[in-house]
Amino acid sequence: MSSTDFKQDSGRSASRPPTTGDIIADRVFRGGAYAAGALVVLLLIYILWEIGFRAMPAIERYGFGFLTSAVWDPGQEKFGVLAEIWGTLYSSVLALVIAAFFGVGVAIFLTQDFLDARLAQVFRTVIEMLAAIPSVVYGLWGIYVVIPALRPVAGFLNETFGWFPMFSSSFSGPSMAPAVIVLAIMVLPTVAAISQDAFSLIPYKTKEAAFGMGTTRWEAITKVMIPTATSGIFASLVLGFGRALGETMALAMLIGNSNQISWSLFSPANTLASLLASQFPEASGIETQALMYAAIVLLVISLAVNVVGTLIMAMSSKQKVG
Amino acid sequence: MVAVMTELPGTPDLRHSLGDRRALRNTVLTVLLWVVAVGAAVPLVSVLYMLITRGGARLGTALFTQLPPAGLEMGGGFGNAVVGTLVIVALATLISVPFGILGGVFLGFVAPESKLADATxxxxxxxxxxxxxxxGVFVYASLVLWMGTYSALAGGVALAVLMLPTIMLTSEQSIRMVPQRMKDAAFGMGCTETQAMLRVVLPTATPGILTGVMLAVAGAAGNSAPLLFTALFSNYWISSLGEPTASLAILIYNFSGMPFPNQIELAWAASLVLVLIVLAFNVLSRLISARRV
Structure with missing residues (x-):
């Protein structure tokens, strides 16, 4: 095909010294490529600057007190995001614990020959599809499926184990528990995919060596495969945590948007992202600036987590090569 | 043959009996893992079941030709939101694809080892x-405040910001997958870097790049958070890119909290349509990547 291409425009075939036009085109192209590369760096700087600039009045007015106060009262112009920081971290940690259990389980299931290769591919697609369902759809599903299903369970747990801080309040419908469950489902594909990579990077020889020593399949998995894949699994958890921190719509629909700090899974709570989603559209003046400040807090937390995750991932893949 | 072997004197029994502690632990863990794996698939089955039974019940042409109903009004549809979603996603694609591919070219071909490439x-x-x-917050601060209005354009820019890194990284990967000898051959024929890129590398990498673009589009189509205060919502058909625009995701968000059964039915139907759009792009990306050599 390419040979006919060259014949067709034989007058300007590639096998001749570049003309001035070619050289200029080349310079422009290279310049454009460099610019596109630099664009991402500039974009991040611009995002930080733009949000920071808008938040400045609120940062000057509330300072660090913003991070240690749990009041959000536009009427009195008093703002603080302690409850949201708590809710963000608490929901993400709990969701990550669940997602880690299921996600790493799925990764082992798919990489350690529990399934025929073709079936494993089908199952992998099913797990990947979990990531394709939009956040709002999970929110809707959470309202009409998870919350009704949790009601009797939560009632029982609260009555029987009410002394335990996590079950210490009665179920309020939209609350931490359904939010955590849906969040775990949304993070699971990330954890499963990256841990699978970690497992499949281990040379087959390693497993053969373990089997050769007379281990059972599970001894090989728990004593050889999982320790070898640790850094990859850890990276998957950190990146999953980053995902969980920024998840917005499903949480805004399920967590109850209440400005309180509680250990109880059955009380409504709030997160930074759902605070932005629920308050921003109606905010004005100083509240908008306070929300920009909250956005900065979220930005800093999630950038830090993602930077750590990306670094760990880079380190673990270098280890494998070296 | 095997039977003869095991009967030889002094040959250890290599089979695990279930009574053995190690074998028992092995079986228990295997069963547990099956439970975990099946458990992980349950939410998907449940979501799809709900979408089909609750959303499928309302499916019909009226959904795509009518406007969202107000309050206690019956019937209605979300034609404007379908159009709005497609317009916003198309805008986002138009903005992010050129920069994304050019950035991918930079990372994978022009200067893969440079300091700037590492940073990028x-x-x-x-x-x-x-x-x-x-x-969404960023585009609100930079574009919505500046234009003085919520708009489809602002929604498109917000989604483009999110699509850009995905497109860039997948383009880089597929450009790197082009065999070095093809690039060498192009340079050997006297191609400038631009000619080698446009005539050899990009055509070879196209399926991979398209896969990345489709995945980014699928992600953007289902993404609603950035649209909340960029595109906002509208109860009417879109008439220009510079005004608030409806989208399926925001419609679902708004209707899910309403006390009216009609709106909730519509939210389910809109979810079904949205999932179908997202899945269509996902399947498309899989088809393209399956055809890749």
Missing amino acids: RFIAKVLTGFPSILA
Whole structure:
């Protein structure tokens, strides 16, 4: 095909010294490529600057007190995001614990020959599809499926184990528990995919060596495969945590948007992202600036987590090569 | 043959009996793992079941030709939201694809080892985990305040910010997959870098790049958080890019909290349509990547 291409425009075939036009085109192209590369760096700087600039009045007015106060009262112009920081971290940690259990389980299931290769591919697609369902759809599903299903369970747990801080309040419908469950489902594909990579990077020889020593399949998995894949699994958890921190719509629909700090899974709570989603559209003046400040807090937390995750991932893949 | 072997004197029994502690632990863990794996698939089955039974019940042409109903009104549809979603996603694609591919070319071909490429790659990776609502906050601060109005354009820019890193990184990967000897052959024929790129490398890498673009589009179509205060919502058909625009995701968000059964039915139907759109792009990306050599 390419040979006919060259014949067709034989007058300007590639096998001749570049003309001035070619050289200029080349310079422009290279310049454009460099610019596109630099664009991402500039974009991040611009995002930080733009949000920071808008938040400045609120940062000057509330300072660090913003991070240690749990009041959000536009009427009195008093703002603080302690409850949201708590809710963000608490929901993400709990969701990550669940997602880690299921996600790493799925990764082992798919990489350690529990399934025929073709079936494993089908199952992998099913797990990947979990990531394709939009956040709002999970929110809707959470309202009409998870919350009704949790009601009797939560009632029982609260009555029987009410002394335990996590079950210490009665179920309020939209609350931490359904939010955590849906969040775990949304993070699971990330954890499963990256841990699978970690497992499949281990040379087959390693497993053969373990089997050769007379281990059972599970001894090989728990004593050889999982320790070898640790850094990859850890990276998957950190990146999953980053995902969980920024998840917005499903949480805004399920967590109850209440400005309180509680250990109880059955009380409504709030997160930074759902605070932005629920308050921003109606905010004005100083509240908008306070929300920009909250956005900065979220930005800093999630950038830090993602930077750590990306670094760990880079380190673990270098280890494998070296 | 095997039977003869095991009967030889002094041959240890290599089979695990279930009574053995190690074998028992092995079986228990295997069963547990099956439970975990099946458990992980349950939410998907449940979501799809609900979408088909609750959303499928309302499916019909009226959904796509009518406007959202108000309050206690019956019937209605979300034609404007379907159109709005497609327009916003198309805008986002138009904005992000040229920069994304050019950035991928930079990372994978023009200067893969440079300091700038390292920085770009790192930031692009970090940005793939960027909370999507912050893209909305950013575009609100930079574009919506400046234009003085919510608009489809602002929604498109917000989604483009989120699509850019994905497209860039997948383009880089597929450009790197082009065999070195093809690039060498192009240079050997006297191609300039631009000619080698446009005539040899990009055509070879196209399926991979398209796969990445389709995945980014699928992600953007289902993403709603950045649209909340960029595109906002509208109860009417879109008439220009510079005005508030409806989208399926925001319609679902708004209707899900309403006390009216009609709106809730519509939210389910809109969810079904949205999932179908997202899945269509996902399947498309799989088809393209399956055809890749």
